[in-house]
Every structure is written in structure tokens, then in C-alpha cells.
Amino acid sequence: MTDTATAPETNPGTLVPEVRLHPLRARSLTVSRVRELSARMRRITFVGADLEGFAADGPADHVKVFFPADATGSTPDELMPRTEDGSWVNRPDPALVFRDYTVRSFEPGSGELVIDMLCHSHGVAGRWAAQARPGQRLGVLGPRGSVVxxxxxxxxxxxxxxxxxxxxxxxxxxxxxxxxxxxxxxxxxxxxxxxxxxxxxxxxxxxxxxxxxxxxxxxxxxxxxxxxxxxxxxxxxxxxxxxxxxxxxxxxxxxxxxxxxxxxxxxxxxxxxxxxxxxxxxxxxxxxxxxxxxxx
Ligand SMILES: Cc1cc2nc3c(=O)[nH]c(=O)nc-3n(C[C@H](O)[C@H](O)[C@H](O)COP(=O)(O)OP(=O)(O)OC[C@H]3O[C@@H](n4cnc5c(N)ncnc54)[C@H](O)[C@@H]3O)c2cc1C
CATH class of the missing domain: 3.40.50.80 (Nucleotide-binding domain of ferredoxin-NADP reductase (FNR) module)
Structure with missing residues (x-):
């Protein structure tokens, strides 16, 4: 969440964003589909039983996505996020590779989480997006809250x-x-x-x-x-x-x-x-x- 996350909680329909907090949970998700949206943007659809209870109600709500360090394939267990009682317990681990991504959509019915990722060669996430394939597994943490x-x-x-x-x-x-x-x-x-x-x-x-x-x-x-x-x-x-x-x-x-x-x-x-x-x-x-x- 950005600056607005500190805005007072209020009713939707007013001119102030409404902040809804969610329990922080680490999830292991599997890529089910990859689609080209433009020359460099790919739409990655994730599924998994861990999406039970997922919520992202705001247009700019975002999650932390955990990548394999070599930007290829699945994130190994030791680089996945871990939470206990709503706390991110392996946060201090310097080996973790995580980046913020906007939740493009989440459909509780189909249980599909969609993220649009830009492919570029300068960083792990940009390179991973370029090679993404169904069956690969990544970690996802959050969102901590929604700004609606x-x-x-x-x-x-x-x-x-x-x-x-x-x-x-x-x-x-x-x-x-x-x-x-x-x-x-x-x-x-x-x-x-x-x-x-x-x-x-x-x-x-x-x-x-x-x-x-x-x-x-x-x-x-x-x-x-x-x-x-x-x-x-x-x-x-x-x-x-x-x-x-x-x-x-x-x-x-x-x-x-x-x-x-x-x-x-x-x-x-x-x-x-x-x-x-x-x-x-x-x-x-x-x-x-x-x-x-x-x-x-
Ligand atoms: C709240 C939030 C939501 C976001 N939502 C999305 C989203 O939905 N889709 C999306 O594609 N990105 C999104 N981003 C941006 C994404 O998190 C960054 O671009 C991230 O740095 C990519 O990680 P990386 O590992 O590829 O590069 P990093 O390891 O972070 O950086 C390595 C090098 O790559 C360069 N770099 C990073 N991003 C870019 C870029 N976009 N173009 C060119 N060079 C770059 C850096 O300057 C650096 O030199 C979001 C960021 C935030 C904060």
C-alpha cells in the first residue's frame, strides 16, 4: 500500500479511499496460463489451493511475488515466503528474491489470480516473466490490505x-x-x-x-x-x-x-x-x- 494506506477508514462512496486489512498469508501458487498482452507484457494466471481466502479489492492492490534466484522455473522451497500468525517470519533471509506486483484480477469462483508482468532483461522478475510457463510455482505474500x-x-x-x-x-x-x-x-x-x-x-x-x-x-x-x-x-x-x-x-x-x-x-x-x-x-x-x- 502507498501513502493512501494511512487514510482514515470510511465508507465506500465517499471521496476518501477505504482501507481494508487482510490477514498476512504466504501462498505457493502454480502458473496455469500465460498469454501475450503486448510486445513485452505477459498475463500470468496462477491457481492453487492456497488462494482460499485471498482478497484484493482495490485497483492498485499488490502482492509480493517470490522468484527463483536464477529467474528460471519454480521458486525452491527455501526461497518461498513463510508466515506464522500473520507475521512474515523469514523476512530477514537475504536469499529471498521478491518484487511487488499489482493484482490485475482475482476471481474467487474460478480461483484464478491474474498478474500482468513486464518482460525485461535487467532484473530477475523481468527475466522470469519472459520465460514463464504453465506448471511453474512461485510464492506470493499479501496483500496486507486493500485500498478501495x-x-x-x-x-x-x-x-x-x-x-x-x-x-x-x-x-x-x-x-x-x-x-x-x-x-x-x-x-x-x-x-x-x-x-x-x-x-x-x-x-x-x-x-x-x-x-x-x-x-x-x-x-x-x-x-x-x-x-x-x-x-x-x-x-x-x-x-x-x-x-x-x-x-x-x-x-x-x-x-x-x-x-x-x-x-x-x-x-x-x-x-x-x-x-x-x-x-x-x-x-x-x-x-x-x-x-x-x-x-x-
Ligand atoms: C506497488 C507496485 C506494483 C507493481 N506492479 C507491477 C505490475 O503489475 N507489473 C509489472 O510488470 N511491474 C510492476 N511493478 C514493478 C516491478 O515490481 C519492478 O519493475 C521490479 O523492479 C521488477 O523486478 P526485477 O527483478 O525485474 O528488477 P530489479 O531487480 O528490481 O532491478 C534490476 C534492474 O532492473 C531495472 N528495472 C526494474 N524494473 C524495470 C522496468 N520495468 N523496466 C526496465 N528496467 C527495470 C532496475 O532499474 C534495475 O537496474 C510494481 C511495483 C510496485 C511497487
Missing amino acids: GPFTASQYLFVVDETGLPALANWLERLPETAYVTAFVSIEEPEDELPLRVGPRTEVIWLVRGRGHGREHGSDGAVTATDVLARAVAQAGRTVAAAGSDGWTFVGAEYSQVRAVRTVLRSELGVARDRMDVSGYWRAGQANFDHHTEIP
Whole structure:
């Protein structure tokens, strides 16, 4: 959970997210299906008796996924998470390899947990996703809680990259058609674009940043993809800023992009801290970046 996890518990339907806590449980799950969603995004479906009691009600709810250290096959027993009475007991083990992933969907009826994973060659999780096959077994911990909504604001602004796309897709599927929505999606290449549910008042703007994380200079040597994104947010963000408590902003992308966008939202547009859920989903050059890191 991000900043909003500390928001007061309240009823759904209000303009404040509702926080629902879940007992922390470690699960061993088996891949049942793998489907290509785009050039680099794969949809991995997990099943297993351990999914009994699983709950993830919020659009950006996430779990920790435990991978085999060599990014191939199944996670061995010694690298699986272990919980006792709601506590993660092998947390201090430095050998564990775990990363955060959004719950794209969970159907209690079919008992299927779906996670959309970006394939890339830079880290264990990105490489595992590229080789994922039915029958492979991974560990999953959480979610610790759900952050539900708010779904009744009139204005929404989303800023994500490929890693925040599953959360954006979840949001778009839950928002009413009456909501005004602007979503910026930073993607490496046009082939990273995904079909999304787009309501009559929703605009999705895909910004191709090219290879890398967005801070590299463009061909003119001055403007970076992050600059372009921040300027676009500065323009489009005026409506959500003007909406005050009737607006909601969600940002989930690479840390430096998130930091630039947050500066625009806070300093230029004056969006209140409690009207946004902002976190770095990964950080260029850093393995296992902690998304709870304070963004200055
Ligand atoms: C709350 C939350 C939800 C998330 N949900 C999803 C999701 O649903 N789907 C998804 O695909 N990702 C998601 N992510 C992002 C994912 O956890 C990170 O990208 C993670 O770092 C991948 O682990 P790794 O082992 O591949 O790389 P790491 O070992 O963490 O990092 C190794 C190197 O790879 C680089 N790297 C990490 N991620 C990327 C990337 N996306 N592109 C290019 N280089 C990268 C790092 O900068 C580092 O240099 C989420 C993150 C958070 C915090």
C-alpha cells in the first residue's frame, strides 16, 4: 500500500479511499496460463489451493511475488515466503528474491489470480516473466490490505508507465462512466500499448519515451521524455487541481518520472497531498526499489 494506506477508514462512496486489512498469508501458487498482452507484457494466471481466502479489492492492490534466484522455473522451497500468525517470519533471509506486483484480477469462483508482468532483461522478475510457463510455482505474500477507491470523484488524473498499467486498467474498469478521466501512459515503444476500457469521458494519452527510463536527453539534446511528461501533466492537471476534494490523482511509474510529476502536482498545481496516491514502482539502476521511499 502507498501513502493512501494511512487514510482514515470510511465508507465506500465517499471521496476518501477505504482501507481494508487482510490477514498476512504466504501462498505457493502454480502458473496455469500465460498469454501475450503486448510486445513485452505477459498475463500470468496462477491457481492453487492456497488462494482460499485471498482478497484484493482495490485497483492498485499488490502482492509480493517470490522468484527463483536464477529467474528460471519454480521458486525452491527455501526461497518461498513463510508466515506464522500473520507475521512474515523469514523476512530477514537475504536469499529471498521478491518484487511487488499489482493484482490485475482475482476471481474467487474460478480461483484464478491474474498478474500482468513486464518482460525485461535487467532484473530477475523481468527475466522470469519472459520465460514463464504453465506448471511453474512461485510464492506470493499479501496483500496486507486493500485500498478501495475513491470511485465517486468527478475528475481523475493517472500517470503511469508499463508497470503502472495494470493498476490503471483496474481503475478504468471500476470508475463510473460519469467520471472525467485523463490518463498519461509512458511507454518505451508503441508496441507496449494495450487495449483499455475507455469511458465516454476518458482520454488516454500514450507517450512513447524510447529506450530507457525517460531521463535521457532526446535528439535535440535538451528535452527528456520526463520533461515532456511533466509538461503534459502541468497542462492537463489543472482540472483535477481545480476539482479540489472532488479530484483524485494516481501516479505509479519509474521513480524519477514520478518525482518530476509529483513536483508539478504539488508545487505548480497545488494538488493536496491527501488527494493523490503517488509512488515510484521501480527505480532506474536500483534492484528491488522500495516503493514506500519518501519522494522529496
Ligand atoms: C506497488 C507496485 C506494483 C507493481 N506492479 C507491477 C505490475 O503489475 N507489473 C509489472 O510488470 N511491474 C510492476 N511493478 C514493478 C516491478 O515490481 C519492478 O519493475 C521490479 O523492479 C521488477 O523486478 P526485477 O527483478 O525485474 O528488477 P530489479 O531487480 O528490481 O532491478 C534490476 C534492474 O532492473 C531495472 N528495472 C526494474 N524494473 C524495470 C522496468 N520495468 N523496466 C526496465 N528496467 C527495470 C532496475 O532499474 C534495475 O537496474 C510494481 C511495483 C510496485 C511497487
